[in-house]
Amino acid sequence: MPTFEEITAFVTKQPLATAVIALLTLAALALAFLVLRVVWRAVAWLFARYVAPRPIEDVLTIVAASIATGVSAQGMWRFSGDVLGLDGPLRLLLFAFIEVAIITSAVRARRNMRENFSAGIDGIAVWALTCLTAVLSSMDARSLPEAMFRLAAPLVAAWLWERGMAIERHRIRGTGRINWRLTPERLLVRLGLAEVSDRTASEVDAHRRLTRVALAAKRAKALREGGASERKLRAALARLDKAMDQAVEHTGLAVDQARQEALLAQIAALYNTSALIDADPRVPWEPTADHHPVPARPALPPALVELVEDEDEDIEVLDTTPQVVDTAQRAALMREARAYWDRQISKGIVPRTVDIAQEIGISLATAREYRALWKLEPQAHALIEALYQQHGIVDTGAFPAIAPDGRVLTKS
Structure with a gap:
């Protein structure tokens, strides 16, 4: 200088x-x-x-994919010189033809995505050409780590391109990803190792123990009504007693009113499954504005209407005030009411609400609740249908009973 x-x-x-x-x-x-x-x-x-219009993740994807493509092109530069023997301008023109083909296929796949909502054959070509350049560039590596690196670089670029296409596919179609039927969460739930809901372990255990009690009670009842042998009935009662002992011990059934009601609800549902075949649910799209269905049963005679309206109010009940009893006493009253109901049904008489209330000494509301559950059982349901078919009497909970000789009784 x-x-x-x-x-x-x-x-x-x-x-x-x-x-x-x-x-x-x-x-x-x-x-x-x-x-x-x-x-x-x-x-x-x-x-x-x-x-600027692109999200930051798309920009980073393009940058990373460009770097990975450069690494792949550098490997093909060495491969074209060492293996193919190309040199000078010829080597400069031909070394990166696969990388150019990959970029071309990627651009075509993106255009197909925007026009036809699918990458098509060009999307497959991107992966095929990426694997080809990865293998060729790694074949001229001087060591195993270098070969692994040259194999990974093009695959990373292809993966980033695939993820960018998935985001754009979701943005164009407006649809989400598919829901796989086989997932780790579903396998764990299937094996019983996980819960679908957010219940605690104690709640799940209590529910299962109460269900065991209800199922055991249903099994014992079915064997008793089916006339099973004494040995089978004794075994079923033993299983019921064991399930009840475990429920009382581990769920606090004796003092937890909510679980007592849950157990009774399960038993009621299991005992009355046969009533489902007579259910007539309405479809939600059925017209209701101008729809006037025909009554399934005729209207009651005037005398019977007056009897039905006045009967529950006029008959004296032993306990007309709301009852406040403990769990043991309530269970004893329910067993007594059930025994009375079974006796009357065996005689061919369907007890009325007031009959149950007078016989046991319970309120009308409680008697009506018991009767609503028990009248759906097959034997009682058959008697109610016979009353309607023979005498046109509709069950309201207070209809008169029918004697064996066909007489209409107002008292049981």
Whole structure:
């Protein structure tokens, strides 16, 4: 580099040349400023057009995929020189033909996604060409770690491209991903190792123990009504007693009113499953505005209507006030009511609400609740249907009973 004294001497000896050099320098600086300004504007336009509207994850995906593609292209550069023997301009023109094909297929796949909502054959071509370039570039590696690295780089680029396509597919279609039927969560639930709901372990255990009691009671009742042998009935009662002991011990059934009601609800549901075959639910799209269904049963005679309206109010009940009893006493009253109901049904008489209330000494509300559950059982249901078919009497809970000789009775 010339010193300051040499520059001063040159300016003194060659003033014209110095002026020309200064003008050329100023022109070069002005040209460089203009070029930098154009480049800056171009970069700013490209950023505002292609980068700014995209989410940050898409931008990072493009950057990472470009780096991985560069690594793959560098491996193909070495492969074309060492294996294919290409050199000079020929090597420069041909070394990255697979990478160019990958980019072309990726662009075509994205266009197919926007036009046909599917990547099509070009999406498959991206993965096929990526695997090809990964294998070829790794074959010229000098060590195993280098081979693994050259294998991984193109696959990483393809994976990032696939994830970007999945996001765009979701954005275009407006649909989510599929729900796999075989997932770890579903397998754990299937094996009984996980719960679908957010119940605690104690709640799940209590529910299962109460269900065991209800199922054991249903089994014992079915054997008794089916006339099973004494041995089978005794075994069923033993299982019921064991399940009840475990429920009382582990669920607090003796003092927990909510679980007592839950157990009674399960038993009621299991005992009356046969009533489901007579259910007639209405479909939600059935017209209701101008729909006038024909009554399924005829209206009651005036005398019977008066009897039904007045009977529950006129008959004296032993306990007309709301009863407050403990769990044991309530269970004893329910057993007595059930025994009375079974006796009357065996005689061919369907007890009325007031009959149950008078016989046991319970309120009308409690008797009506018991009767609503028990009248759905097959034997009682058959008697109620016979009353309707023979006498046209609709069950209201207070209809008169029918004697064996066909007489209508107002008292049991």
